[in-house]
Each structure stands twice: as structure tokens, then as C-alpha cells.
Amino acid sequence: MAESDHRVMIGLEVHVQLNRLNTKLFCGCRAEYQGLPPNTNVCPVCLGLPGSLPVLNKLAVNHAIMVAKALNCTISRSFNFVRKNYFYPDMTKNFQISQYEKAGGVPVAHSGWLGFANDSLERRIRIRRIQIEEDPGRLEHPEGIGSSKYVLVDYNRAGVGLLEIVTEPDLASPDEARVFIQKLRSVLEHLGVCDTSREGAIRADANVSVDGGNRVEVKNISSYKEIVKAIEFEVLRQTKIIEAGGSVSRETRHWVEAKGMTISSRQKEEEQDYRYFPEPDIPVVSLDEDALQRIFDSMPELPDARAKRFVEQYGLKSYDANVLVLDKGLADYFEETVRLYTNPKTVANWIQSEILRQLNEKKIEINQLAVTPGYLAEMLHMIETGEISGKIGKRVLVEVANTGLPPRVVVERLGLTRIADVEFIRRVAEEVFRENPDAVEDAKRDQEAVNYLIGQVMKKTRGRADPEVANKVVRQLLNGG
Ligand code: ADP
Numbered sequence: 001m002a003e004s005d006h007r008v009m010i011g012l013e014v015h016v017q018l019n020r021l022n023t024k025l026f027c028g029c030r031a032e033y034q035g036l037p038p039n040t041n042v043c044p045v046c047l048g049l050p051g052s053l054p055v056l057n058k059l060a061v062n063h064a065i066m067v068a069k070a071l072n073c074t075i076s077r078s079f080n081f082v083r084k085n086y087f088y089p090d091m092t093k094n095f096q097i098s099q100y101e102k103a104g105g106v107p108v109a110h111s112g113w114l115g116f117a118n119d120s121l122e123r124r125i126r127i128r129r130i131q132i133e134e135d136p137g138r139l140e141h142p143e144g145i146g147s148s149k150y151v152l153v154d155y156n157r158a159g160v161g162l163l164e165i166v167t168e169p170d171l172a173s174p175d176e177a178r179v180f181i182q183k184l185r186s187v188l189e190h191l192g193v194c195d196t197s198r199e200g201a202i203r204a205d206a207n208v209s210v211d212g213g214n215r216v217e218v219k220n221i222s223s224y225k226e227i228v229k230a231i232e233f234e235v236l237r238q239t240k241i242i243e244a245g246g247s248v249s250r251e252t253r254h255w256v257e258a259k260g261m262t263i264s265s266r267q268k269e270e271e272q273d274y275r276y277f278p279e280p281d282i283p284v285v286s287l288d289e290d291a292l293q294r295i296f297d298s299m300p301e302l303p304d305a306r307a308k309r310f311v312e313q314y315g316l317k318s319y320d321a322n323v324l325v326l327d328k329g330l331a332d333y334f335e336e337t338v339r340l341y342t343n344p345k346t347v348a349n350w351i352q353s354e355i356l357r358q359l360n361e362k363k364i365e366i367n368q369l370a371v372t373p374g375y376l377a378e379m380l381h382m383i384e385t386g387e388i389s390g391k392i393g394k395r396v397l398v399e400v401a402n403t404g405l406p407p408r409v410v411v412e413r414l415g416l417t418r419i420a421d422v423e424f425i426r427r428v429a430e431e432v433f434r435e436n437p438d439a440v441e442d443a444k445r446d447q448e449a450v451n452y453l454i455g456q457v458m459k460k461t462r463g464r465a466d467p468e469v470a471n472k473v474v475r476q477l478l479n480g481g
């Protein structure tokens with residue numbers, strides 16, 4: 001039986017770092033902690049020293065509200081924070097300030113959805129809740145988890161703002177989870193609340209069940225790229241157990257990136273062990289309607305609206321527009337190129353074929369590609385003016401991507417300019433005729449043979465001959481001219 005014969009249910013708990021803020025969630029330390037010497041981006045508040053008091057970052061709340069609105073959630077007009085108590089070296093306070101819908105807690109938002117198209121199917125994944133919480137510090141096992149004799153701890157990240165976005169178990173396949181994450185990333189990038197390409201910016205726990213069996217919670221997925229891999233592995237593992245006549249046990253597993261597999265981990269604390277209670281040091285947050293409306297009004301264009309505009313303004317097909325806006329970088333790249341070369345459909349075609357191929361082959365993001373919008377536009381101009389053919393253009397693009405040189409330089413260096421010189425093409429054609437007497441004989445009756453001869457002329461000029469001239473010259477020679 002194929003995997004698709006099984007009913008798969010996936011629910012995600014996605015952690016999004018609010019890494020576009022200047023400061024952490026409750027103190028003045030920098031939100032951007034990457035690349036700093038260990039334990040230099042800390043203060044009494046994020047270290048939880050006695051007597052220090054947290055102050056809520058107002059902009060973090062604004063960012064959370066924007067995300068909640070973009071995900072069609074109901075936003076709580078009044079909400080609080082809770083303490084989640086646990087002992088672990090990544091949090092010096094021995095509790096994490098978080099939100100929670102039980103134990104007298106109210107999260108910032110709940111009951112939303114995120115929509116996307118998958119295989120021409122309109123999908124809506126329900127969002128159960130969004131909560132604001134602080135990131136813990138980072139533990140480093142110098143010789144790998146399990147084999148290190150000691151652990152290093154770095155609190156630079158401790159206290160950075162996070163959003164936890166919890167979905168209902170509406171995702172029906174790993175592929176759907178992939179599109180969901182892409183769409184979520186695009187929304188976050190458009191809102192400007194998260195640079196999702198930064199290390200650790202998006203982490204997740206994935207809950208997976210197959211055929212209504214027990215759900216397994218896969219923890220420790222540390223980047224958006226790993227989420228789909230972890231889910232694929234877990235679906236396959238559970239499917240195999242079920243097909244062998246067994247049943248899946250309810251457990252927590254860890255995603256081990258280096259091995260590409262999930263492994264069983266000791267059941268962690270039960271909910272009641274966290275002894276959640278309302279955070280006494282942070283007052284209840286109340287939002288008034290005017291303040292909310294001001295935040296909504298300040299929100300930038302979101303992917304769905306942008307796709308609609310691409311259809312109306314540039315005449316793109318809805319499918320193509322949706323592919324572009326699924327990646328904010330790609331949509332920006334498209335509009336930048338169209339500003340320089342005003343044929344949107346041609347630009348969209350090139351991006352969806354050759355540019356995406358380069359990104360896949362090189363496993364890079366669009367902003368890392370050496371073919372800038374300026375270079376793509378320059379090359380498209382060269383095709384339009386007939387300096388190079390479309391086919392040569394594809395080669396030029398690959399060269400530009402590999403070398404970073406401007407298209408014009410690539411064309412000159414490789415001698416790729418189109419040949420429109422009739423006399424030259426006639427000499428090549430005569431050579432082709434001498435080498436292919438049978439084809440020449442056939443060509444008097446057979447159109448296929450004519451095309452073959454033209455093809456040989458193109459081949460001998462490495463695609464540089466002007467196809468129209470080649471066509472004309474071959475026909476003239478066949479007619480004895
Ligand atoms: P907990 O609080 O123990 O983590 P929740 O009920 O809050 O459990 O659910 C956590 C996640 O598990 C949610 O994302 C939810 O969608 C998902 N989930 C719940 N039931 C299932 C299921 N049967 N299969 C897969 N995922 C599930």
C-alpha cells in the first residue's frame with residue numbers, strides 16, 4: 001500500500017523569532033544575538049537576577065497582533081502572561097514567561113486560519129492559538145549530544161521574543177506542511193516581523209498521526225528546511241508499523257538532523273508539572289480599538305493581496321502569481337526586474353523556469369543568486385533586440401549565475417552573439433549540404449528533412465545563427481539558389 005492510502009494528520013507548533021525587533025522581549029538587550037561572543041548580550045533581567053523586573057516590549061505585541069490579523073485570528077482585547085516552571089540550564093530563572101489558555105491564562109490570539117492553494121485545491125489550515133513567549137538560551141554539546149563530557153551554555157538568546165503558532169491537525173501530508181510553512185514564511189517576511197532565513201528563526205514541533213492512531217510529537221526541529229524531512233520520516237515510520245499490523249504508541253520523539261531520523265525520547269514533564277500560574281511581574285495587557293485599528297492600518301500588503309495585484313496589474317495567471325508570492329524575495333525580484341524590462345509575462349516565465357532551476361540546483365535563496373534583476377533585465381533586452389537567441393539566453397544565464405559576470409561580458413567572452421551574416425550562414429549551409437547528400441535528396445519531398453538540414457546549420461554555429469536566416473538560406477539552396 002502506498003503512503004497516500006493512509007489518512008495522515010499533522011498539527012504544527014511553530015516557533016517564530018521576533019528577530020526584526022531591536023531588543024529582547026522584556027529587557028533592553030539586543031534581539032540580534034548571532035555572532036556575538038557567548039554571554040555578552042545579557043543583563044540582570046534576561047539572566048533573572050534577584051530584584052530585576054521584566055518590562056514588556058510594546059513593539060513585540062504590535063508584531064504579534066499583525067501576525068494574528070494576517071492569520072485571520074480573533075485577537076484578545078485583554079491578555080496576560082504566565083510562568084511555565086521548569087529546571088533546565090537554558091533558563092537561569094527556572095521558569096519561562098509564556099502564555100497559556102488554561103490556568104487562568106489568555107493568549108494574544110486564537111481561532112484563525114491560513115489559506116493556500118495546493119494542487120489546485122484551496123486549503124485552509126486552522127490556527128488554534130498564537131502566544132508570545134521568550135526564547136531560552138542555547139546549550140552547546142561540543143562533541144555532540146550524548147557524547148560530550150560537558151555542556152556549554154550561552155544566554156545571548158535568552159529572552160528574545162518568540163511567537164508560538166499552533167495549528168489544528170489539518171495538514172494532510174508532508175507536502176501540504178511544506179506549502180503551509182512556505183506561505184507562513186512569506187506572510188512573516190511581508191509583515192517584516194521575522195527574517196526567516198536567519199539560523200533558528202523558525203523552529204517547530206510536529207504532531208503526526210496516521211489512520212487515527214496515537215499522535216507522536218516530534219520535538220527539536222530546528223529550521224524550516226527540516227520540518228518537512230522530519231514529518232516525512234515520521235509518516236513513513238508510522239505507516240510501516242501499521243502495515244506490519246502493529247500500533248503506534250503515544251510518545252515524544254526527537255528529530256536528529258544529522259541522522260535524518262526521529263528517535264524516542266523519555267516522556268518529558270506532564271502539563272501539571274510545569275505549575276503554570278499567572279506572571280505577577282507583568283500587568284495584564286489591554287488593547288483599545290483605536291490602537292488596534294492603527295496597527296491594522298499600518299500593515300503592509302500581504303501575499304494574497306499581492307498575488308491578486310500581480311494578476312490585475314501585470315496580467316499574470318493566478319497560478320503564476322501565487323508561485324511568485326509564496327517567496328517574498330522572489331516576488332520582489334519579479335517586480336524589480338519588471339521595472340527594468342517591462343514585459344511581465346516574459347519575466348515571470350524566466351523566473352519560474354530558469355531562475356528557479358538555478359535556485360534548486362545551487363540550493364540557495366534568490367538574494368544569494370548572482371543573476372540580479374539588473375542582469376536578468378539586461379539579458380532579456382539582448383534577446384529582444386536579437387543580439388542573442390532565447391536558447392543562448394539560457395546558457396548566458398547559467399554562466400552569469402556561475403561567474404557573477406554581467407550578461408554582456410559573458411556573451412562577448414564566449415562569443416555568443418547571434419550571427420545574421422547571410423554569406424557566412426550560406427557557407428555553413430553549403431558545408432551541411434555536402435556532408436548530408438541523402439538528407440538533401442529527401443528534402444525535396446520531405447519537410448522533416450528540411451528541418452533536419454536547418455538544425456544542422458544551427459548546430460554547426462552552436463545555436464548562434466539567426467534561425468530565420470538559416471531557414472531562408474537552406475530553402476534557397478534547395479531551390480537551386
Ligand atoms: P499539547 O498541549 O499536549 O501539546 P494539544 O492538544 O495542544 O496538545 O495539541 C498540540 C498539537 O497537536 C496541535 O498542533 C494539534 O493540532 C496537534 N494534534 C492534536 N491531535 C492530533 C492528531 N490526532 N494527530 C496529529 N496532530 C494532532
Ligand code: MG
Nearest residue numbers: 013166205217
Ligand atoms: Mg505542545
Ligand code: ZN
Nearest residue numbers: 027029043046
Ligand atoms: Zn537582557
